[in-house]
Amino acid sequence: MSTAISPLAPKSVPAMPPIAGVTIATAQAGIKYRGRTDLMVMTFPEGTQVAGTFTRSRCPSAPVDFCRANLPHGTARILVVNSGNANAFTGRKGRESTETTAFAAAAAVGCSPSEVFLASTGVIGEPLAADKFSGLLTGMAEEGVTDGWLEAGKAIMTTDTYPKYATASVALGDHFVTLNGIAKGAGMIAPDMATMLSFVATDAPIDAPVLQALLSESVGGSFNSVTVDSDTSTSDTLLLFATGAAAESGAPRISAADDPRLDSFRDALDAMLKDLARQIVRDGEGARKEIEVRVKGAQSDASARRIALSIANSPLVKTAVAGEDANWGRVVMAVGKAGEPADRDKLAIYFGDIRVAHQGERDPAYSEDDTSRYMKNDTVAITADLGIGEGRATIWTCDLTKEYVAINGDYRS
Amino acid sequence: MSTAISPLAPKSVPAMPPIAGVTIATAQAGIKYRGRTDLMVMTFPEGTQVAGTFTRSRCPSAPVDFCRANLPHGTARILVVNSGNANAFTGRKGRESTETTAFAAAAAVGCSPSEVFLASTGVIGEPLAADKFSGLLTGMAEEGVTDGWLEAGKAIMTTDTYPKYATASVALGDHFVTLNGIAKGAGMIAPDMATMLSFVATDAPIDAPVLQALLSESVGGSFNSVTVDSDTSTSDTLLLFATGAAAESGAPRISAADDPRLDSFRDALDAMLKDLARQIVRDGEGARKEIEVRVKGAQSDASARRIALSIANSPLVKTAVAGEDANWGRVVMAVGKAGEPADRDKLAIYFGDIRVAHQGERDPAYSEDDTSRYMKNDTVAITADLGIGEGRATIWTCDLTKEYVAINGDYRS
Numbered sequence: 001m002s003t004a005i006s007p008l009a010p011k012s013v014p015a016m017p018p019i020a021g022v023t024i025a026t027a028q029a030g031i032k033y034r035g036r037t038d039l040m041v042m043t044f045p046e047g048t049q050v051a052g053t054f055t056r057s058r059c060p061s062a063p064v065d066f067c068r069a070n071l072p073h074g075t076a077r078i079l080v081v082n083s084g085n086a087n088a089f090t091g092r093k094g095r096e097s098t099e100t101t102a103f104a105a106a107a108a109v110g111c112s113p114s115e116v117f118l119a120s121t122g123v124i125g126e127p128l129a130a131d132k133f134s135g136l137l138t139g140m141a142e143e144g145v146t147d148g149w150l151e152a153g154k155a156i157m158t159t160d161t162y163p164k165y166a167t168a169s170v171a172l173g174d175h176f177v178t179l180n181g182i183a184k185g186a187g188m189i190a191p192d193m194a195t196m197l198s199f200v201a202t203d204a205p206i207d208a209p210v211l212q213a214l215l216s217e218s219v220g221g222s223f224n225s226v227t228v229d230s231d232t233s234t235s236d237t238l239l240l241f242a243t244g245a246a247a248e249s250g251a252p253r254i255s256a257a258d259d260p261r262l263d264s265f266r267d268a269l270d271a272m273l274k275d276l277a278r279q280i281v282r283d284g285e286g287a288r289k290e291i292e293v294r295v296k297g298a299q300s301d302a303s304a305r306r307i308a309l310s311i312a313n314s315p316l317v318k319t320a321v322a323g324e325d326a327n328w329g330r331v332v333m334a335v336g337k338a339g340e341p342a343d344r345d346k347l348a349i350y351f352g353d354i355r356v357a358h359q360g361e362r363d364p365a366y367s368e369d370d371t372s373r374y375m376k377n378d379t380v381a382i383t384a385d386l387g388i389g390e391g392r393a394t395i396w397t398c399d400l401t402k403e404y405v406a407i408n409g410d411y412r413s
Numbered sequence: 414m415s416t417a418i419s420p421l422a423p424k425s426v427p428a429m430p431p432i433a434g435v436t437i438a439t440a441q442a443g444i445k446y447r448g449r450t451d452l453m454v455m456t457f458p459e460g461t462q463v464a465g466t467f468t469r470s471r472c473p474s475a476p477v478d479f480c481r482a483n484l485p486h487g488t489a490r491i492l493v494v495n496s497g498n499a500n501a502f503t504g505r506k507g508r509e510s511t512e513t514t515a516f517a518a519a520a521a522v523g524c525s526p527s528e529v530f531l532a533s534t535g536v537i538g539e540p541l542a543a544d545k546f547s548g549l550l551t552g553m554a555e556e557g558v559t560d561g562w563l564e565a566g567k568a569i570m571t572t573d574t575y576p577k578y579a580t581a582s583v584a585l586g587d588h589f590v591t592l593n594g595i596a597k598g599a600g601m602i603a604p605d606m607a608t609m610l611s612f613v614a615t616d617a618p619i620d621a622p623v624l625q626a627l628l629s630e631s632v633g634g635s636f637n638s639v640t641v642d643s644d645t646s647t648s649d650t651l652l653l654f655a656t657g658a659a660a661e662s663g664a665p666r667i668s669a670a671d672d673p674r675l676d677s678f679r680d681a682l683d684a685m686l687k688d689l690a691r692q693i694v695r696d697g698e699g700a701r702k703e704i705e706v707r708v709k710g711a712q713s714d715a716s717a718r719r720i721a722l723s724i725a726n727s728p729l730v731k732t733a734v735a736g737e738d739a740n741w742g743r744v745v746m747a748v749g750k751a752g753e754p755a756d757r758d759k760l761a762i763y764f765g766d767i768r769v770a771h772q773g774e775r776d777p778a779y780s781e782d783d784t785s786r787y788m789k790n791d792t793v794a795i796t797a798d799l800g801i802g803e804g805r806a807t808i809w810t811c812d813l814t815k816e817y818v819a820i821n822g823d824y825r826s
Contacts, residue, residue: 059749059757089745091758091773124742125775234749315728315813316821323822329537332502336472336647344472345504361504362538400728401822402815408729409736409814 008282008290008378008398009162016149016167016180019201020245021045023144026155029133032084032122037155039133041140042079042199043109048243050076050117051212053219055236062087062094063118064235066102070114074208076241077111078141079199080118081156083184087120087128088234097130104134108141119197119237121184122158153182156197159407160184164198164279170268173261175251177204179268183276185283196223198238198276204265205244205253213257214269215240222273225305226281226396227312238273281396286403290396291321294383298391303340305393310338311382318400321382324375326368328356335384346387351380421695421703421791421811422575429562429580429593432614433658434458436557439568442546445497445535450568452546454553455492455612456522461656463489463530464625466632468649475500475507475541476531477648479515483527487621489654490524491554492612493531494569496597500533500541501647510543517547521554532610532650534597535571566595569610572820573597577611577692583681586674588664590617592681596689598696609636611651611689617678618657618666626670627682628653635686638718639694639809640725651686694809699816703809704734707796711804716753718806723751724795731813734795737788739781741769748797759800764793 022044026037052071054064080101087094102113120128153163164183169176185196206214215238223238247253254262282290293312298304311317314334320327328349335342345360352374356366374380435457439450465484467477493514500507515526533541566576577596582589598609619627628651636651660666667675695703706725711717724730727747733740741762748755758773765787769779787793 055749056752057746057749058752058755059745059760086742089742089757089760089770089773090775093774124745125770127774234746315817319818319821322818325822329499329502332472332537333470333647336468336470339469339471342471344502347472347502357502357538359504360502361506361540362502400818402818404728405732405735405813405815405818408732409738 005161006283006287008287010279013150014165014167016165017178018146019178019180019203019243021243022201023146024148024152025140025144026148026151027133027136027140029082029136031082031128031132037151038083039136040081040152040155041137041144042152042201043141043144044076044078044241045243045245046077048076048241049074049206049208049211050239050241051208051215052237052239053215055233057234059089059234061120061235062090062098063120064237066098067117067119067237067239070117073114075115076117077115078105078109078117079239079241080105080116080137081197081199082120082128082133083156083158084122085120085126085128086122086124086235088124090125090127093127097128100130100134104137108138117239119235121156121197121235124234149180149182156182156184158184159285160283162283164276164283166272166275168268168272171264172204172246172254173252175246175249177202177246177251177265179272181272181276183280185280196233196236196280198223199241200239200272201241201243203243203246205247205251206242207253207255210254210257210262211240211242214262214266218266218270218273221270222277225394226277227309278396281398284398285407286401286405287398288401289321289399290379291318291398292379292381293395293397294381294392295386296383296392297386297388299341299389300391301393302391304391305395307335307338307340307384307386308393308395310334311384312395312397315400317382318397321375321380322399322401324372326351326356326371326375331382331384332357341388342386343388348385348387350383350385351375418574419696419700421700423692426563427578427580429578430591431559432591432593432616432656434656435614436559437561437565438553438557439561439564440546440549440553442495442549444495444541444545450564451496452549453494453565453568454550454557455565455614456554456557457489457491457654458656458658459490461489461654462487462619462621462624463652463654464621464628465650465652466628468646470647472502472647474533474648475503475511476533477650479511480530480532480650480652483530486527488528489530490528491518491522491530492652492654493518493529493550494610494612495533495541495546496569496571497535498533498539498541499535499537499648501537503538503540506540510541513543513547517550521551530652532648534569534610534648537647562593562595569595569597571597572698573696575696577689577696579685579688581681581685584677585617585659585667586665588659588662590615590659590664590678592685594685594689596693598693609646609649609693611636612654613652613685614654614656616656616659618660618664619655620666620668623667623670624653624655627675627679631679631683631686634683635690638807639690640722691809694811697811698820699814700811701814702734702812703792704731704811705792705794706808706810707794707805708799709796709805710799710801712754712802713804714806715804717804718808720748720751720753720797720799721806721808723747724797725808725810728813731810734788734793735812735814737785739764739769739784739788744795744797745770754801755799756801761798761800763796763798764788
């Protein structure tokens with residue numbers, strides 16, 4: 001798995017400020033990888049509110065089941081994440097493994113197991129030996145540091161070629177609060193997430209139900225609007241923790257989702273999740289180009305979304321972009337196969353700002369040379385204007401290259 | 414496009430007997446390719462009954478629109494097929510092109526344009542210059558031969574690495590009738606067909622409505638049960654022509670779909686379409702292995718089919734098979750993402766006859782060595798037993814290799 005860093009990686013790493021009371025520790029537990037960290041523990045102060053969204057897979061992993069069961073309690077004290085093993089499709093052993101980990105984690109910070117959150121990512125179907133690392137948790141909880149965000153991003157990687165970070169400072173009422181986020185995920189990425197893990201923490205004093213409402217809404221236009229290979233993982237997990245520590249310096253406590261003081265926070269959360277989701281796409285296995293698929297003029301937003309996903313998941317569209325070929329015929333094909341309302345004679349297709357087809361045929365003004373030049377960009381925007389309504393949607397994906405096949409044809413061995 | 418012949422190609426070509434009254438001619442019209450035939454004309458005697466099924470794409474090609482409009486008339490005299498250009502998304506020019514071709518074809522055999530059937534396959538979005546070949550049709554109709562089936566199979570190829578043939582002799586009542594079929598298609602293959610073209614002719618005296626009933630039923634378990642890349646073409650066309658000539662030697666005329674004398678014919682048609690469909694999969698772009706995905710124990714047949722398609726279209730499952738890796742975790746993932754009723758703790762996964770997972774975890778008796786040996790076969794069967802019902806379905810697909818990306822990353826240029 002010695003893959004070169006994606007050419008689409010960010011050029012710099014942001015400075016991740018501490019979030020008061022949030023500590024981070026990482027360790028080399030030797031779960032699967034050697035010579036790198038594969039375990040991450042994050043602790044939170046008492047009363048930290050939590051919200052989450054998870055894979056819609058009908059065969060979710062044991063940690064996903066575990067987190068789902070704990071989420072209604074609404075508070076979190078410790079998060080334990082391992083890479084190298086997904087603890088998915090591991091049956092009774094999988095449940096025992098989450099229980100062992102949860103008890104050790106609860107003991108480490110002196111909380112109830114209902115305040116523990118877990119995530120695992122890596123190979124499916126192999127039992128996860130929790131005793132390999134459960135003994136480390138107390139020490140990690142004690143020795144955690146507030147400036148460990150960069151290390152946290154690295155410990156949760158699997159086939160990622162770079163860690164994913166985002167940070168923002170945003171007004172909540174008259175006070176500033178901080179948002180820090182990390183993510184991982186490179187393949188098995190599709191709406192409803194992938195083995196896509198993301199953890200966001202803030203010092204904002206926001207109650208869990210409000211936090212959940214914000215997260216559920218924001219995930220639609222971010223993590224649920226990216227796809228690498230249409231494959232949905234058993235393990236996707238996005239958790240948002242709010243310590244409330246900013247209340248000490250005067251930030252208002254927010255208890256209603258329609259509180260207008262939330263506006264900037266909501267925007268910042270949207271932007272952060274979109275940023276992290278796009279970082280995942282740009283690290284898509286074998287990716288050399290990011291593709292932004294925009295659909296407009298569809299019968300409804302939902303219809304536009306299905307068409308955009310049909311384009312974004314089409315192997316023929318994705319290989320064409322890999323070959324820098326503005327093959328709009330394949331875009332038409334993908335619009336057609338979506339099965340959504342469409343009228344060939346009203347359809348227009350753009351690569352970037354170049355309209356290559358409209359009203360059911362090739363645009364006479366379309367220059368092959370200009371388009372070929374455009375296709376050399378790192379990011380390629382494909383727009384399909386259905387011309388029959390107001391529905392719109394945007395989906396981000398990446399191209400499909402020989403490297404994707406190489407990475408995935410030889411992953412487990 | 415100089416691709417080596419698929420290692421999964423049939424080892425021999427069948428002897429295709431004549432069907433009385435059906436003539437075939439091929440020509441090098443220079444539509445796109447050089448040095449090979451790209452035009453095929455098949456003529457039928459008066460009164461030939463016809464049935465068809467087409468792509469479900471919402472943006473079908475001009476020839477698909479044309480054939481759909483003619484089908485209700487129920488009779489056919491001439492079929493014109495070109496390769497190299499799909500005449501899809503060509504708007505008004507596309508309709509003009511089908512009209513020009515249809516008039517020339519009708520004049521060539523002295524029939525109404527409503528008895529003409531057309532199919533085009535190749536690049537999408539480029540206008541098809543019908544005048545390049547419409548002048549050839551009269552000569553081709555006159556010079557057609559009854560033993561031209563092998564040539565017909567070759568003329569309709571695009572990225573295919575071998576032509577696809579099937580023939581059968583089958584009892585209709587007390588008499589034998591003949592069925593001949595050809596097909597093409599290698600990529601953009603998914604249920605609802607691909608640029609998948611197939612033409613079957615028989616001398617059986619079967620009325621058009623019965624023929625249509627047979628075809629519509631048979632396509633479900635054959636052409637609509639294969640997928641190469643989940644991409645549905647704008648041009649998929651399957652036509653079945655019945656000259657009725659066997660009536661002269663005493664075969665009964667069939668006017669009701671429930672006529673018990675049809676039983677053998679129905680079975681033979683099913684087998685032939687399945688044979689042709691699997692030949693297409695085995696010629697899937699870059700294919701090195703055929704994958705048979707069987708789902709059983711699902712809540713319903715429809716649910717089983719959706720799960721089977723989810724597995725068969727999963728890039729991660731397909732790349733694992735390419736890498737000869739019995740990665741059943743990815744099969745679980747694909748079951749999970751289908752969104753159909755499933756219970757992780759009742760699910761069993763088999764590679765061939767080897768049960769690798771059951772009741773929510775790895776089968777303790779599962780031998781990695783045996784499974785690795787099995788994965789070296791040309792055809793790999795993956796079975797998912799949901800264990801919750803009686804629903805079952807089978808889908809055929811192929812592996813996903815670097816060659817697929819190479820072929821499709823550089824097709825148009």
